[in-house]
Amino acid sequence: MLTKDKIYVEAARLFQEKGYAAASMRDLAERLQLRPSSLYSHIRSKEDLLEKICFDNAHRYLQVMEDCLQRPVSAAQKVEQLLRRHIRIALEDPTSITVFNDEWRHLPQPLLERFLSLRRQYEKSFKQLLEEAMQEGAFKARPPQLVLNTLLSSLLWLHRLAAKDEKPDEDVLVGLLFEGLEG
Amino acid sequence: MLTKDKIYVEAARLFQEKGYAAASMRDLAERLQLRPSSLYSHIRSKEDLLEKICFDNAHRYLQVMEDCLQRPVSAAQKVEQLLRRHIRIALEDPTSITVFNDEWRHLPQPLLERFLSLRRQYEKSFKQLLEEAMQEGAFKARPPQLVLNTLLSSLLWLHRLAAKDEKPDEDVLVGLLFEGLEG
DNA sequence: GTCTATAACTTGATAGAC
DNA sequence: GTCTATCAAGTTATAGAC
Numbered sequence: 489m490l491t492k493d494k495i496y497v498e499a500a501r502l503f504q505e506k507g508y509a510a511a512s513m514r515d516l517a518e519r520l521q522l523r524p525s526s527l528y529s530h531i532r533s534k535e536d537l538l539e540k541i542c543f544d545n546a547h548r549y550l551q552v553m554e555d556c557l558q559r560p561v562s563a564a565q566k567v568e569q570l571l572r573r574h575i576r577i578a579l580e581d582p583t584s585i586t587v588f589n590d591e592w593r594h595l596p597q598p599l600l601e602r603f604l605s606l607r608r609q610y611e612k613s614f615k616q617l618l619e620e621a622m623q624e625g626a627f628k629a630r631p632p633q634l635v636l637n638t639l640l641s642s643l644l645w646l647h648r649l650a651a652k653d654e655k656p657d658e659d660v661l662v663g664l665l666f667e668g669l670e671g
Numbered sequence: 672m673l674t675k676d677k678i679y680v681e682a683a684r685l686f687q688e689k690g691y692a693a694a695s696m697r698d699l700a701e702r703l704q705l706r707p708s709s710l711y712s713h714i715r716s717k718e719d720l721l722e723k724i725c726f727d728n729a730h731r732y733l734q735v736m737e738d739c740l741q742r743p744v745s746a747a748q749k750v751e752q753l754l755r756r757h758i759r760i761a762l763e764d765p766t767s768i769t770v771f772n773d774e775w776r777h778l779p780q781p782l783l784e785r786f787l788s789l790r791r792q793y794e795k796s797f798k799q800l801l802e803e804a805m806q807e808g809a810f811k812a813r814p815p816q817l818v819l820n821t822l823l824s825s826l827l828w829l830h831r832l833a834a835k836d837e838k839p840d841e842d843v844l845v846g847l848l849f850e851g852l853e854g
Numbered sequence: 855g856t857c858t859a860t861a862a863c864t865t866g867a868t869a870g871a872c
Numbered sequence: 873g874t875c876t877a878t879c880a881a882g883t884t885a886t887a888g889a890c
Contacts, residue, residue: 671811
């Protein structure tokens with residue numbers, strides 16, 4: 489694996505563990521068994537690391553959204569697929585949801601606006617899908633923004649289980665979201 | 672209001688906005704129209720600010736838990752009360768859930784362990800309540816840890832609405848958690 | 855592409871006048 | 873209890889030898 493790629497992988501882990509602001513380039517260098525200055529032969533700045541991590545994941549989620557929208561199934565089934573893909577991404581690559589959700593606010597200013605724009609685009613598609621499913625009668629009619637926020641937030645804890653062997657069951661989790669506590 | 676209290680209030684807001692690590696004592700002083708050094712006539716350190724915010728909220732949630740456990744109602748109804756109290760706290764004092772959930776990891780080491788102990792205590796009570804409700808047949812039987820994490824996470828977005836006038840409806844949110852998307 | 859050395863700056867916190 | 877002045881340590885990043 490290229491040193492550059494190793495740096496990005498380790499940076500994502502470090503940002504997840506300590507948060508972007510509390511993570512230092514010294515930390516990062518030490519984990520890679522390099523001197524801090526050597527990092528700069530591969531990357532331009534700490535902010536570049538955050539930028540790549542945030543935007544790679546933003547595009548990944550937008551790609552997932554596109555895939556799900558194209559499927560020839562009902563809106564409710566598209567939502568289910570979307571949730572399942574979210575769960576899988578969170579379990580396979582736990583840094584993704586964390587950085588995507590918690591650390592983007594540290595992006596420097598024109599990037600921050602671009603990032604928020606992608607995020608709004610994603611949320612807009614998701615909300616439309618929820619509204620469709622409600623019109624179909626598959627979902628109970630509720631304010632789509634509230635439902636969207638609740639759904640996305642409810643998956644946020646998944647990344648914490650990264651280290652543990654015991655992964656939560658995808659079907660049970662989807663069941664909980666679809667049927668609620670009362671099931 | 673005492674200067675000391677103003678400092679704590681503003682610190683909580685600042686930590687919520689920028690995160691503990693990215694928030695500087697200079698930021699804080701400026702918002703209070705003080706010189707940075709003046710802060711230290713009222714508080715001992717930046718860490719003290721985080722400590723108070725985290726532990727005050729930990730005790731507040733434990734108090735809410737105690738209140739709910741003592742009510743002479745079914746386990747499922749206790750869970751509902753607990754969720755409603757969580758929602759109200761998040762809407763009334765949006766810094767609470769945020770700092771309590773995101774910034775505690777920056778507590779210095781013996782405090783961190785004490786904090787996690789309180790948190791485990793809270794989660795243990797909550798899990799027991801969920802298990803009771805499942806045994807009563809009010810809730811579908813699912814791994815309690817999964818349900819707990821999903822519930823607590825699903826409320827995390829509430830703090831973002833702090834500024835907006837439009838607050839989400841408590842009943843709709845509780846309905847979504849109890850009945851799921853399909854309602 | 856790694857290293858040593860260091861520049862330029864920000865951080866939390868203190869000393870001491872008023 | 874606020875201020876000015878300042879410190880010691882930590883930060884990102886660069887220069888230049890090898």
